[in-house]
Amino acid sequence: MPQATAYHHGDLRAACLRAARELLEEDGSAALSMRAVARRAGVSPTAPYRHFPEREALVSAVAAEGYRELAEHLLAAHPSPATPNELAAVAVAYVRFALDHPALFRAMFAEPCDPGNEERAAATEAIAAYVRDLVRRAFPGADPDALWTAVWALVHGLAFLHLDGKLDASAHEAVADQVRTAVLAMLAAAPVS
Amino acid sequence: MPQATAYHHGDLRAACLRAARELLEEDGSAALSMRAVARRAGVSPTAPYRHFPEREALVSAVAAEGYRELAEHLLAAHPSPATPNELAAVAVAYVRFALDHPALFRAMFAEPCDPGNEERAAATEAIAAYVRDLVRRAFPGADPDALWTAVWALVHGLAFLHLDGKLDASAHEAVADQVRTAVLAMLAAAPVS
DNA sequence: GGAGAATGTAAGCAGTGCACACATGGAAGG
């Protein structure tokens, strides 16, 4: 780790990531700008390019952090959900994370990602693994490969529809109820044959 | 309708919408730029502002068009789906629309929308109504209010996960199979009580 | 202590959204 002086920052990479997170949390709608990050870190506009070759690289790094936090958040909601009610609780946690960190969540999913970013791929995989385990426990009879995608998609779709204003997301408790109800209804759905 | 001259375009509004659509189809990843639209329409950079007070208004208008096309596309896939297989076919059509028009689909959902735009609200409502009817037919026993959101979210989530590269979307037929399988697995899911 | 790599700065280019003042010409009223 280099030392901090008037000229050399010391740990600009971490400072950029922190600044980026702060900016995303402060303005959930504005796009993340490289120059704004530099300003917040108290450094020249082009300094961040020493640590992130392009904007996308910074966004990918922030997104990877977001994936880790989302995984923790889901684990905190329930470490090993196995029943419909527990699954619904995790779904509520997923949607709440998206609504509480809209810009971060968009950076994680909507921004173009370089598939080569290993940190990011690993972080995504952690979430996928959590969902796969959940599905194996909750649906012992089903094909886990087919079902875990469906479960993730259901929850992810609810998150984005709320985030993008297609479903009413104004009241916290109402959103939670809505998500719970939707998930339980889907699990109980008995189609006509 | 004003007349077309060397100075006055004639129907710049429609020309802007057409140009915007072309740009979105040509480069599915680039953001839509007001100036690029103006260039394509053969007009000065600020001329489109006479018809769209801001960028968001143009995007909203294009998005509304997209909603109408998506609705048609779903109707073409099946006018009145009622069985799991028919529902799965509609799901495949939804995801395919997203993958065939990635930039348009993003404009429809990911871009900030002004909730006041009536054209856009009406177009969204058409899709919601289609899904609601579908659910009523396919799941006569269920609570339609709870379930239609879940069905939309499931399909919408599959679309975005594929669009954002979280699920492999490289081969057309593989995507279709994957979506069909996921939807059918979800409908057949029998959770542990 | 000197060389070279790492990490910062400064200046500049092309692109963007948008506000403003100005130009053009079609349509309505005298």
Next chain:
DNA sequence: CCTTCCATGTGTGCACTGCTTACATTCTCC
């Protein structure tokens, strides 16, 4: 017919963006 008004176009300019290139400073290692 001719003026006047106004919708619709142009031109200019500002603040911002990502990113490149050249230069400055300092850390590290021999």
